Amino acid sequence: MAVQTHRWRLAWLLVAVGVLVLVVLASVAVGTRSIPVGTVLDALVHPSATEDAHAVVRSLRVPRTVVGLLAGAALGLAGAVMQGVTRNPLADPGLLGVSAGASFALVLGISVLGLTGPVAYVWFAFAGAAVASVLVYGLGAIGSGGATPVKLALAGAAITAFLLSMTTAMLLLDQRTLDEYRFWSVGSVAGRDPDLIAQLGPFFAVGALLALAAGPVLNSLALGDDVARSLGRRIGLARVTAAVSVVLLVGAATALAGPIGFVGLTIPHVARAITGPDYRWVLPWSMVLAPMLLLGSDVIGRVVARPGELQVGIVTAVIGAPIFVMLVRQRRLAEL
Amino acid sequence: MTTVVRTASVTGVLAVTGFAAFCVSISVGELRVPLTDVVPAIFGAGDPAARFVVGELRLPRALAAVLVGAAFGLSGAVFQSLARNPLASPDIIGISSGASAAAVFGIVVLGWSGNGLVLLSLLGALVTAALVYALAWKQGASSYRLVLVGVGVAAALAAVTSYLLTKAQIYDVQEAVVWLTGSLNGRLWSDVRPLGLAMLVLVPMVLLLTPSLRLLQLGDETATGLGLHVERARLLLVLVAVALAAGATAAAGPVAFVAFVSAPIARRLVGSPLAIVPAALVGAVLMLVADLVARELLGTVELPVGIVTGIVGAPYLLWLLARSNRIGSGG
Numbered sequence: 208m209a210v211q212t213h214r215w216r217l218a219w220l221l222v223a224v225g226v227l228v229l230v231v232l233a234s235v236a237v238g239t240r241s242i243p244v245g246t247v248l249d250a251l252v253h254p255s256a257t258e259d260a261h262a263v264v265r266s267l268r269v270p271r272t273v274v275g276l277l278a279g280a281a282l283g284l285a286g287a288v289m290q291g292v293t294r295n296p297l298a299d300p301g302l303l304g305v306s307a308g309a310s311f312a313l314v315l316g317i318s319v320l321g322l323t324g325p326v327a328y329v330w331f332a333f334a335g336a337a338v339a340s341v342l343v344y345g346l347g348a349i350g351s352g353g354a355t356p357v358k359l360a361l362a363g364a365a366i367t368a369f370l371l372s373m374t375t376a377m378l379l380l381d382q383r384t385l386d387e388y389r390f391w392s393v394g395s396v397a398g399r400d401p402d403l404i405a406q407l408g409p410f411f412a413v414g415a416l417l418a419l420a421a422g423p424v425l426n427s428l429a430l431g432d433d434v435a436r437s438l439g440r441r442i443g444l445a446r447v448t449a450a451v452s453v454v455l456l457v458g459a460a461t462a463l464a465g466p467i468g469f470v471g472l473t474i475p476h477v478a479r480a481i482t483g484p485d486y487r488w489v490l491p492w493s494m495v496l497a498p499m500l501l502l503g504s505d506v507i508g509r510v511v512a513r514p515g516e517l518q519v520g521i522v523t524a525v526i527g528a529p530i531f532v533m534l535v536r537q538r539r540l541a542e543l
Numbered sequence: 544m545t546t547v548v549r550t551a552s553v554t555g556v557l558a559v560t561g562f563a564a565f566c567v568s569i570s571v572g573e574l575r576v577p578l579t580d581v582v583p584a585i586f587g588a589g590d591p592a593a594r595f596v597v598g599e600l601r602l603p604r605a606l607a608a609v610l611v612g613a614a615f616g617l618s619g620a621v622f623q624s625l626a627r628n629p630l631a632s633p634d635i636i637g638i639s640s641g642a643s644a645a646a647v648f649g650i651v652v653l654g655w656s657g658n659g660l661v662l663l664s665l666l667g668a669l670v671t672a673a674l675v676y677a678l679a680w681k682q683g684a685s686s687y688r689l690v691l692v693g694v695g696v697a698a699a700l701a702a703v704t705s706y707l708l709t710k711a712q713i714y715d716v717q718e719a720v721v722w723l724t725g726s727l728n729g730r731l732w733s734d735v736r737p738l739g740l741a742m743l744v745l746v747p748m749v750l751l752l753t754p755s756l757r758l759l760q761l762g763d764e765t766a767t768g769l770g771l772h773v774e775r776a777r778l779l780l781v782l783v784a785v786a787l788a789a790g791a792t793a794a795a796g797p798v799a800f801v802a803f804v805s806a807p808i809a810r811r812l813v814g815s816p817l818a819i820v821p822a823a824l825v826g827a828v829l830m831l832v833a834d835l836v837a838r839e840l841l842g843t844v845e846l847p848v849g850i851v852t853g854i855v856g857a858p859y860l861l862w863l864l865a866r867s868n869r870i871g872s873g874g
Contacts, residue, residue, distance in 0.1 A: 297691070302698060349865045358864055360694050361630065365860040368799050372853030375724045376846055385720065386713050393705040468698055518709065524702030531695040532678050535688055 216488055219481075223495045234272040234502045235264060238509050242268075273404055274396040275502040275519070277411050278464040281456035283497020284418040286471025287478065287490050291425035292449045293344065295359055296476070296534060300336075300457045301468030303359060304366035308339025309461040310392060311370040318377045318384040329407065333458035340454060342366055394467035394520020396505055407459045414455030415494065421449050422487035429484070467520045469527020470497050476534065500526070546815050553812045557824035564831035565609065569601040571835065576601075599731070607730040607794060608830040608848075610738050612801055614791035616826020617749055619802030620809065620819050621784035624756055625777065626689060629863065632803040633668075633788035636693030639797035640700040641671025642789050646796075647704050647719050651711040661737050661793040668789035671696065672781065725798030725849025727834050738794040741786070746823075748783050753819050756780060760816065798849045800856025801826055801833075807863075 235247050242250075242260050250261035251269075282300065289298035300306050312335025316322040322331070347362035378385040424445040427435035435442055460467070478492035501519060504526060508517035566581045576584060576593045583589050584597040619632040633639055645667025649655040655663065675696050679688040704723065708716050721728065755776040758766040763773050788802060809821035833851040840846060 302694065346861050346865060360691060361635075361864055362861060364635065364694055365857045365864070368853050368860075369857030372724070372799065372850045372857070375720060376850045379717070379721060379724075379847070380844060382713065382717060385717060389705070389708045389716055393702070393709050468702065518706065521702050521706045524699045528695055528699035531698075532692055535691045535695065536678070536681055 216482060220488075220491060220495065223492065223499075227495055227499050230499050230502045230506075231272055231276065234275060234506055235268045237506050238263075238268065267398075270399060270401050270404060271396050271505070272502065274399045274463055275505050276498045277404070277407070278396065278460040278467065279470060279498030279501030280494045281411055281414065281460040282467060282470040282501070283474040283478075283493035284415055284490060285453045285456040285460070286473075286497075287475040287486070287493040288418050288421055288425070288449050288453050289471065290475050291421070291428060291486055291489075292446055292453075293359060294429065297360055297472065297531075299469065299472030300453070300461075301466060302472065303340065303363035304343045304370065305336045305340045305453070305457050306461050306466035306468070307367040307370040307374075308335035308337075308342075309333075309458055310388075310466055311335050311339075311374045313391075313462070314374050314377050314384060314388060317387070318381045329410070329459070329462045332462040333410075333454060336458040336461065337450075337454045339366055339370065340450065340457075391465045393518045394465040394523070395518040396464050396501070397516065397518075399463060403463060407463055410455050410459040414452045414459065417448055417452035418456065419490050419494070421445070421452065422485075422490050425449070425486035425490075429486070465520060467501070467523055469523050469531065470500055473527050473530040474500060476530070546813075550813050550815065550818070550821070553809075554821055554824065557812075557821055557828060561609070561824055561828045561831065564828055564835070565605050568605045568608065568831050568835050569597055571839065572596070572601060603732045603735045604727050604730045604834075605831065607727050607735050607738070608834050609827040610735065610742055611727070611791045611795040611798065612805070612826035612828070612830030613823040614738070614742060614745075614787040614826070615798065615802040615830075616805035616809070616822040616824070617746070617819065618784045618787035618791070619804075619826075620806035620817075620822035621749065621756065621780055621787075622802075623806050624760060624817055625780055625784070627760065628690070629807055630690050632806075633784070634797060634799060634802050636689055637675050637697035637700065638668050638672050638693075638785060638788050639792050639802075640697040640704075641674075642668040642792040643723055643797045644700045644704050644707075645670075646793065647707045647723065650719055650722070651707045651715055657733070658737055661790070664793040665786065665789040668785050668792065669782075671700070672785045676781075721847050722796040723849075724847040725796035725852065726847030727795055727830075728845050728847065730794070734794055738790050741790040745783055745787050745790070748779075749787075749819060752776065752780050752783065753817075756819075757817055796847070796849060798830070799853040800859070801829055801852055804856055804859050805829060 232244060232247065236242050236244055240260075240263060242264060246260050247264055250258070250264040254265055255261050285300055286298065289300070289303070290296060309332040312331040313328055316328055316331035322328060343359065343362045343366050346366075347359040378388055424435075424440055427438050427440045428442070428445065430438075432442055457471075474493050474497040475489060478489045478496055482488040482492050500523065504522035505519040508519055508522045511517060566578055569581050569585070570576045570578050574592065574596050576597055580589050580593060581597065584593050585602060587594060587598070622631050622633055622636075623629050625631070642664040646660055646664040649660045649663040675689065675693050678696070679692040681688065708719060711719065755771055758769055758771045759773065759776060759780075761769075766773050766776075791798075805826035806818070806822040809818040809825045810816065812818070812825070813821050829852070830848065833855070834848040837846040837848045837851045840851075
């Protein structure tokens with residue numbers, strides 16, 4: 208029976224991957240200039256230097272889609288791991304100040320220390336994400352009550368406000384950085400440097416592997432620290448590993464696409480609704496569903512505001528905020 | 544009796560501190576006006592340069608600080624008492640974000656300024672307040688849901704604001720970012736007047752409603768038993784508090800944490816659960832001092848005051864969390 212269930216689950220997951228492939232094709236085909244799917248495939252398989260549509264596909268749409276895939280998968284996984292480790296249904300890199308930490312460090316690097324080149328930024332984004340997440344979780348978890356949703360959300364809001372003040376101070380002294388920052392901070396997958404994607408690839412890979420491997424440990428942690436310990440789990444190590452994966456994933460996604468909210472928050476809940484509470488399945492499902500949301504939002508953003516575009520961060524906020532409110536209104540939430 | 548004496552003396556000390564900060568704020572700057580010349584200059588005496596600097600530049604700015612701080616302080620005090628929760632201040636539950644999003648829309652898309660902008664941000668605040676309250680409503684609006692829904696709505700509104708910023712010219716953006724941080728830079732009489740007029744109406748209303756607020760703190764049933772029309776009193780109080788927050792936000796932007804910290808500080812100073820007038824005075828003193836620091840900290844560059852209050856206020860919120868966690872009443 209169990210084998211049967213696993214087979215079905217795997218089959219459904221493959222169906223989801225199939226849907227993701229369709230979304231990816233749509234993301235490459237739809238835009239200010241619509242390109243037929245046939246031409247898209249042609250551009251990918253037999254690129255021709257003279258064909259205009261091929262150039263659009265290969266130099267603009269493909270990098271953009273890859274960014275959406277990577278950032279989406281990373282945010283979905285990070286959200287699921289955060290919710291598992293904190294046992295908090297409202298954990299999200301945006302709400303818990305991790306993205307604000309990355310933003311702050313990035314602006315600090317560019318504006319004050321005069322860094323140039325993505326490689327240098329990335330380390331700053333990582334450091335910022337790491338420091339902010341440790342601070343928020345540490346402050347939210349002080350005392351006997353543990354990290355309840357309200358405490359974590361408020362600690363996140365406080366750290367975000369604090370970091371935002373410092374970020375703004377630096378931006379106001381430096382118009383050039385402000386001009387770059389306002390487009391980065393809204394959260395967008397468009398116009399990213401292909402070299403940056405390649406450089407960040409290993410971080411995404413390591414983060415994703417660590418996160419996916421955390422499934423069984425997260426299942427044990429869901430039963431409470433004491434039970435997890437008695438099941439032979441090394442809780443401290445598990446938490447550190449999970450935190451490292453979150454920092455790698457969120458840091459890389461933020462450096463690549465800017466702070467995109469609500470993806471990490473909502474997707475794990477959808478995954479749980481589909482596959483149940485088992486983290487060994489929630490994690491891969493989150494990894495497949497989140498890029499669907501991100502790329503789907505990006506396509507919507509390209510279509511609704513023609514001839515302009517809505518940045519993907521706006522669309523995910525518009526879709527995600529109602530889901531967040533719905534989650535808050537569920538009674539059980541308080542006890543989680 | 545002792546509470547009355549303590550309230551009176553705290554109020555007196557706060558008023559004196561506020562006046563001192565007010566005078567220092569007028570005296571300090573590129574052209575230093577000696578402290579002893581400040582009051583004469585306000586009334587039009589002294590040398591012409593000092594009279595111009597004080598009368599046209601520093602006095603409106605200092606008055607703006609007093610009015611904005613007092614409005615935020617009052618608004619926070621009313622909200623926190625109504626919800627019986629120190630976290631339910633307008634800047635935490637998204638009301639300031641609504642006012643900001645509306646104002647940035649006005650600046651960037653409609654190109655508005657002045658009174659139209661004030662009305663627009665008032666509208667934004669009212670709509671957001673209604674929205675948050677309605678979304679948090681489920682057989683009553685628990686303050687737990689109110690705070691979380693407010694955080695979520697604020698995050699969504701922040702996305703709208705940052706979208707509007709990508710649509711604007713960079714010069715407008717710089718202006719809007721200063722405004723979004725909360726700033727008193729370059730406030731003139733034309734900026735102070737609308738808020739001053741609003742306060743002339745709103746402050747007496749708060750004072751008139753304070754007895755009802757005191758009754759509401761005893762719980763709805765007791766208040767009804769004592770003859771209070773509970774729903775009407777609550778609605779009036781919410782409207783006045785939203786109007787105060789919106790007016791202050793329109794004049795100076797969403798200055799972080801002033802509404803949030805003023806009332807708890809006032810309550811601690813007075814030692815009673817309700818301290819309306821002291822909260823307004825604490826707000827005014829905070830704004831004056833923070834603005835002074837923001838002006839003088841970097842010498843040549845004037846920072847917006849919201850940066851100072853953000854850097855000081857966030858640790859206070861965290862401290863409050865840590866403390867309530869330890870005594871087990873947090874969340």
